[in-house]
Amino acid sequence: MSSSPHARSSAPPVASSTAPGAGRSTPHHVTGPDLPAGASRGIDPRGPRVAAGVTAALAVVGLLLGTGPGALVVLAVVAGSFVLGVVRGVAGTWQGWLFRRFVRPRLAPPDELEDPRPPRFAQIVGLVISGLGLGLGLLGVGPAIPAGAALVLVASFLNAAFGLCLGCELYLVGVRLRAARALA
Amino acid sequence: MSPAARVALVVLVLGLAAALGSVWRSRNGRLRPVAPAVLAAAGADPAHDETATARLSPDDLGAALGTRATFLQLSSEVCTPCRRTHAVLSAVAAERHDVSHVDLDVAEHLDLVRRFDVMRTPTILLLDGSGAVVGRMSGATDRRQALDALDAACPA
Incomplete structure (x- = not known):
């Protein structure tokens, strides 16, 4: 069973997980060899959620500042943090540092570690949203600033409060769009 | 303002x-029926199959079917709940000789993604002993939900 290189079959009735090749071939949820260099073996799953909470608070400040230069600066800080998050992972952002420095010492060790790639995907989505708002705002499209801040607020609030995983919801949409384009 | x-x-x-x-x-994690339109598009043929359902074979899965049920999980690499759901479903399958769990990467199985109109990960197709798709779930699925789905869609 599970002779296909793609099947990560788990303990089906006959072939147990000791069967050759079973469950070993696509270790993308475990720490696979395809992890980017420098990535840790896994991150505390509470880190990205706390970081998202900090981002949400920043987005609230941005929204309260309306369309002025203050709001633009806040959105630039948000976008800059997402650049850090895309390049270095969530743990490499200043929000991630805040979590490690002030929150994690007060928490029990995590039950499980999380693959750093899903939160990183969410950082890419955040960068696109905040980058668009910032770019349009710099070009003089005032309403783009609060619109960008509002979208960042919704996404980061859902992440922080509900644990919504943007990668889970958007990854396939992206893959399907790309496939549709390739066919066209 | x-x-x-x-x-x-x-x-x-x-x-x-x-x-x-x-x-x-x-x-x-809520069990839902598969939409008739999706079933039809996925190859169900009411003319030849009065139950009008889509069937998956061991070849489609690359693994054998459970004699009672198979949880076919579709996962992506950018998905943390996929990993938790994998642990839940593999434990449920490991405890039962007639239930099996297969976890496939959507990026390598776009045919299944399109065939069953999968929009998010994890999506779990619940197959009966003959490979017929009898229901689906999506999102983080806990043990209670998996067992309820099993009893509702594939009674022992």
């Missing part, structure tokens, strides 16, 4: 996000 209006905007956005989050959470 006045300061009061800005505060109202923040409250509105947060309220909207909370509503979205509640809907999202309530959908996770």
Whole structure:
């Protein structure tokens, strides 16, 4: 069973997980060899959620500042943090540092570690949203600033409060769009 | 915009996000029937198969079917709940000789993604002993939900 290189079959009735090749071939949820260099073996799953909470608070400040230069600066800080998050992972952002420095010492060790790639995907989505708002705002499209801040607020609030995983919801949409384009 | 209006905007956005989050959470792990249109597009042929259902074979899965049921999980690499759901379903399958669990990567199985109109990961197709798709779930699925789905869609 599970002779296909793609099947990560788990303990089906006959072939147990000791069967050759079973469950070993696509270790993308475990720490696979395809992890980017420098990535840790896994991150505390509470880190990205706390970081998202900090981002949400920043987005609230941005929204309260309306369309002025203050709001633009806040959105630039948000976008800059997402650049850090895309390049270095969530743990490499200043929000991630805040979590490690002030929150994690007060928490029990995590039950499980999380693959750093899903939160990183969410950082890419955040960068696109905040980058668009910032770019349009710099070009003089005032309403783009609060619109960008509002979208960042919704996404980061859902992440922080509900644990919504943007990668889970958007990854396939992206893959399907790309496939549709390739066919066209 | 006045300061009061800005505060109202923040409250509105947060309220909207909370509503979205509640809907999202309530959908996770809930067993749903597969839409007839999806079944038809997936190859169900009422003319030849009076039960009008889509069937998957061991060849489609690259693994054998459970004699009672198979949880066919579709996962992506950018998905943390996929990993938790994998642990839940593999434990349920390991405890039962007639239930099996297969976890496939969507990026390598776009044919299944298109065939069953999969929009999010994890999506779990529940197959009966003959490989017929009898229901689906998506999002983080806990043990209770997996066992309920098994009893509802594939009674022992």
